[in-house]
Amino acid sequence: MTTNQDRLLRPSLRKQMEELEEAHMLRGELSAMQQLALLSSYDDLAHALEGAFFVQECVFEQLEIKQRVYQDIEHLVGKDVILSSSTSCLVPSSVFANVQNRSRCLVSHPVNPPYYVKLVELVPHPETVATVMDTTHALMTKVGQAPVRLKKEIDGFALNRVQAAVIAESWRLVQDGIISVQDIDLVMSEGLGMRYAFIGPMETMHLNAPEGLEDYMKRYGEGIMRLITSFGPVPDFFCEGAKSIINEMCELIPSGQQHLTARKDRRDQLLMGLAKLKKDH
Structure with a gap:
């Protein structure tokens, strides 16, 4: 049984799966059309759960x-x-x-x-x-x-706790006038993100000292603790000052649906390319 929502979603899903198939990134042994044919939706929960x-x-x-x-x-x-x-x-x-x-x-x-x-x-x-x-x-x-x-x-589990720490310090640095919205994003996309696309923070530290993680902490541990203790309070994302950060972001990428959709499509294409690179290595 096909619902109205299913009919609305299938065209965009079909487009995405065909793009994945064309890029040789579709998982499994079935074609995009064969996989789409296996999807079903129901208005009745009992029917949806059968089997x-x-x-x-x-x-x-x-x-x-x-x-x-x-x-x-x-x-x-x-x-x-x-x-x-x-x-x-x-x-x-x-x-x-x-x-x-x-x-x-x-x-x-x-x-x-x-x-x-x-x-x-x-x-x-x-x-x-x-x-x-x-x-x-x-x-x-x-x-x-x-x-x-x-x-x-x-x-928050693990990912969102790490992400929240990055968001908080990024927000504080912009709010305190240290760096712009555009440049703090570059710190991640052209800096930390380049490292973390293939290895995580623990391995990064392990490889960044001649004798591994213990050596890294001997060299940099005190500096890391000093930086952590200098972090400010949890940012207020809803205060009056937050509006200037939001406005700065919207100047770079307007919040209209057309602009956001275009950037999301770009994001997905870039992520597909990165996923293919990781798959090949």
Whole structure:
């Protein structure tokens, strides 16, 4: 059964998958059209869940809505079906608070846009059993993602906590008149981002000293601690001064839909090129 929403989404999805196929970046052995033919959508939740062994929920980032969805889902699937949420920051103990069997629940948080950025954070509920984490890790790996396991839940998980630290210091540097919006973005895209596209901060440190990580900390650890203690308070993203940063960004890329869509398309094309490079290496 095809819904109205499905009919609206299919043209853009078809375009994206055909572009991936043309770039030889389509995953799996089936063609774009064959993969599209496997997609289905239903207005009735019970029909949508028939035969499911793994459920990935992607509804709005609102706790009450997610909780209600899982209350409905739990009564429509078998006890061995894994229940997984795409939430980007709500901890599993909150999302699955009303689920009776929480041992089969976890968060599988993808990164936007998920087809080009492979990372998926697997975050267990305090009651999640190891086999559920193992099965989900294997499934995500099989479909071409790059899953990472968190050993326990924490607000924001790993990716958003690291991202929030970068956002906070970037915002402070612009707000304090140290650097412009355009240039702080270049610090990442032409500096740190170049390093981190293939190796992370831990390996970067390990390789940036003659004798590895311990040597790195002997050389630079005190300086890093000094910098960290100099960081200012958490920025207020809603104060009067924040408007000047927003205006500066909008001068570079206007917030109209046409401009944002064009930049998102550019982003996706660049990410596809980077993903192809990483795949080939």
